[in-house]
Amino acid sequence: MPAYLPRIVDRAIAEALKSFGAVILQGPRAVGKTTSGLHAAASSVRLDASPELITLATISPETLLEGAIPRLIDEWQLAPALWNAVRHEVDLRGGPGQFILTGSATPADDHTRHSGAGRFRRITLRPMTLAESGDSAGTVSLDALFGGKSVAALGGPTVPQYAKLIARGGWPSLVRQSTRSARGYLTSYLEDIARVDLPASELVVDPVRMLALMRALARNVATEISAAQLGVEAEIEERSDPAKGISARSVRKYLDALSRVFVVEEQPAWAPHLRSRVRLRVKPKWHFVDPSLAAAALGAGPENLMADLNTLGLLFESLCVRDLRVYADALGGSVYHYRDDSGLEIDIIVELNDGTWSAFEVKLGGEAHIESAASNLKKLQGKVSARRAEQLRSLNVITAGKVSLTRPDGVNVVALGHLTAS
Numbered sequence: 131m132p133a134y135l136p137r138i139v140d141r142a143i144a145e146a147l148k149s150f151g152a153v154i155l156q157g158p159r160a161v162g163k164t165t166s167g168l169h170a171a172a173s174s175v176r177l178d179a180s181p182e183l184i185t186l187a188t189i190s191p192e193t194l195l196e197g198a199i200p201r202l203i204d205e206w207q208l209a210p211a212l213w214n215a216v217r218h219e220v221d222l223r224g225g226p227g228q229f230i231l232t233g234s235a236t237p238a239d240d241h242t243r244h245s246g247a248g249r250f251r252r253i254t255l256r257p258m259t260l261a262e263s264g265d266s267a268g269t270v271s272l273d274a275l276f277g278g279k280s281v282a283a284l285g286g287p288t289v290p291q292y293a294k295l296i297a298r299g300g301w302p303s304l305v306r307q308s309t310r311s312a313r314g315y316l317t318s319y320l321e322d323i324a325r326v327d328l329p330a331s332e333l334v335v336d337p338v339r340m341l342a343l344m345r346a347l348a349r350n351v352a353t354e355i356s357a358a359q360l361g362v363e364a365e366i367e368e369r370s371d372p373a374k375g376i377s378a379r380s381v382r383k384y385l386d387a388l389s390r391v392f393v394v395e396e397q398p399a400w401a402p403h404l405r406s407r408v409r410l411r412v413k414p415k416w417h418f419v420d421p422s423l424a425a426a427a428l429g430a431g432p433e434n435l436m437a438d439l440n441t442l443g444l445l446f447e448s449l450c451v452r453d454l455r456v457y458a459d460a461l462g463g464s465v466y467h468y469r470d471d472s473g474l475e476i477d478i479i480v481e482l483n484d485g486t487w488s489a490f491e492v493k494l495g496g497e498a499h500i501e502s503a504a505s506n507l508k509k510l511q512g513k514v515s516a517r518r519a520e521q522l523r524s525l526n527v528i529t530a531g532k533v534s535l536t537r538p539d540g541v542n543v544v545a546l547g548h549l550t551a552s
Contacts, residue, residue, distance in 0.1 A: 134169050135302060137162065137262055138460050138551050142253055143170050147200055147227040150251040151220030155232045157255035158392040158419050159327065160319070162302040163232040164204050166255060171230050173197035176204040184209050191215035200227050207233040207331075213246070220249045235331040235391045254392070257300030257420040259453040260287075261550035264305075265295055268550035270534050272457040272480070275488055275524040275544075280536040286547025289442075289494060292530045293432040296445045299422025300452065309432060316426035320344060323393055333387040339364070339376060341427075343384050347394065347416060348427035352447045352477075354413040354469070357381040385416075395419055397451060400466035400479040402487075403515040411469040421448040439494065447477055447492040450528050450546055454478055454490070457551040468510060476510050478528075488524040495531045503527045504541040 143166065146153045155163045168174055175194050177183050187194050187209030195201065195215060206212045216229050231250075260266035269283040287295065298304055298312040307315075324340040346363040355363075361376035376384075388394040396414040404410075418424045424445055425435065435442040455465050462483040468476040478490040489510055491503035507525040514522070526542040534548045 134165065135162075135258070135262065135305075137166055137255070138259065138456055139253060139255055140166065140169070142460065143167075143230075146251040146253060147230075149226055151223070151226055151249045152216050152229040152231060152246065152251070153200075154246075154250055154252045155230060155255055156236065156252060156392065157234070158257075159234040159323075160301050160303060161255045161257055161392075161419075163234070163255050164202075165302065167202045167204065167230045167232045171200050171202035173199070174202035174204060177208045178205045187212050192219065195219050195229070200230050202230045202232065204232050205234070206231040207235055217246055217249055234327070254459070256452060256456055257422075258302060258305060259300060259456045259550075260295065260449075260547060261453070262456075263300055266453075266547050266549055268548070270544050270548040271550050271552045272454070272488075273461060273552035275526060275542065276461065276482065276486060278523055281534045281542050281544060281548075282536070283534040283545070283548045284532060286532050286545050287530070288532070289530050290432065290436060292446060292449070292546075293435040293442060296421045296435065296442075296449055297425045297430070297432050299420045301420070301422070312422065313426060313431055316422050317429075320423060320426055323388075323391065327391055328387055331391060333390060335384055335387055339380070340384055340387075343376065343381065344388075344423075344427045348418070348424040351417055351421065351424045352397075352415055352444045352451070354411070354415055356413070357385065360385075392419055393423065395455075397465060397467050397478075400468045400481070402468075402518045404470075404513050405515055406513065408513065409471040411471065415467050417448045417451055420452055421445040424448065443492075443494050446494055446530055446546075450490070450492050451478060453546065453549065454480060457549070458482075460551040470513075474506060474509055474513070476506060486521045486523050487518075488522070488526060490526045490528050492528050493530075495529050500527050500529065500543060504537065504539065507541060508539070 155167050157163055188211050191212050192215055220228050261268045267286060270281045294309050298309050304312040324337040328335050342364040346360050358378040361378055361381045364376045395417055397417055398414050399412045401410055458465050458480045463480050466479040468479055476489050477492045479487055481487040489507050491506055493499040493503050504527060524542055526544050528544050528546050531545050534544045536542050
């Protein structure tokens with residue numbers, strides 16, 4: 131068995147097992163949930179190993195819960211009756227760290243499934259960051275940026291290497307594979323999502339339309355595109371009205387389905403208090419859970435991305451969002467974006483649970499682009515309320531360059547290939 135590649139989320143899993151009766155590891159297929167769960171578990175059962183196990187879980191779920199703890203129940207959503215059985219067993223035993231549940235889809239709401247509040251802790255696994263896959267030196271931490279520390283580091287990937295990292299993705303089984311092998315796998319992955327995974331999760335979708343929508347979404351990663359416009363861009367006629375493409379209602383249904391299997395994820399708009407009456411835009415940005423899925427949907431390899439720097443720039447931004455989500459999770463934070471009706475946009479806002487925040491603009495490189503990004507960050511600093519300004523911890527420009535430094539004006543220029551959580 132291959133050696134376990136440590137994950138940033140391992141600490142959160144270990145801590146949750148000290149406090150909660152059951153820990154739920156959720157995330158897209160092939161993200162490493164089972165492997166991370168097994169790493170933390172003392173015994174396990176995999177429901178997808180045999181149809182008989184699913185039947186047993188339905189008629190006698192308590193039988194599958196017997197074993198050394200923490201006990202891993204893999205792909206538990208294949209037998210939703212296990213939820214209440216686990217909840218009951220946690221109450222009966224009374225101690226933390228009893229079960230780890232893993233699943234690649236969120237089952238539809240069921241009124242017979244009781245709340246797990248106080249008993250269950252949900253932890254989302256995402257594809258590996260550059261720090262986890264060994265493609266970031268990890269010399270600049272998000273924790274240090276929130277501590278207001280200056281940064282200084284050299285080295286890391288080049289822009290062509292970032293194009294390869296985007297096409298390969300952060301999937302644990304692919305991080306040691308060639309880009310060509312990864313691309314073949316990811317093309318099949320998207321097909322399976324549309325034709326196998328979604329139907330298996332009882333989410334009714336048309337596979338052809340779903341694939342068309344994923345291609346449209348891939349062309350608009352890291353943008354605030356509306357459901358209606360996505361439907362138009364998908365270029366598939368709606369049976370009820372051929373002139374309208376996929377309806378906005380259908381698009382929202384399909385996006386919800388993709389969210390339920392953790393393939394796409396919103397980047398919500400940040401809504402701070404401002405000094406002026408400027409109006410905030412509230413539309414989310416959309417991202418695939420890993421930019422490699424967008425590249426696969428576009429049929430784009432590293433060479434294609436290098437020939438289209440606009441698309442490369444958007445996918446690089448999505449790569450930054452992917453990594454910062456993981457790093458922010460580790461610090462107890464969330465990832466947003468900012469836009470107001472004056473035209474000011476900030477690519478990424480990371481806000482921690484205590485209200486402190488840091489702002490990030492994303493640029494492939496170039497002094498003029500970095501200067502413009504720094505100017506935008508300063509503008510945001512001047513717009514937020516006095517209280518929010520006091521909670522600001524750092525202004526940062528993330529680049530695809532090889533130098534990280536703190537400028538004389540206090541803005542950090544940080545190469546993504548230097549970044550880690552703490």
